[in-house]
Amino acid sequence: MYATFESRHGLTLPGFGGFYLERRGDRFAFKFNPGQRLRALFGWLSTHRG
Secondary structure, three states: OHHHHHOOOOEEEOOOEEEEEEEEOOEEEEEEEEOHHHHHHOOOOOOOOO
16 A cells, blocks of 8 residues: 555545545645445435445
């Protein structure tokens, strides 16, 4: 995982979501884009019917 982020590429874990780094000036922010099942589990997605 470290090598993937170091090369400035994102990483997706099926069923869990995606991770990536976003450049903010001279720094980087760690970002997470949760998958649909995880969004439904935490109530972040109101249209999920699974």
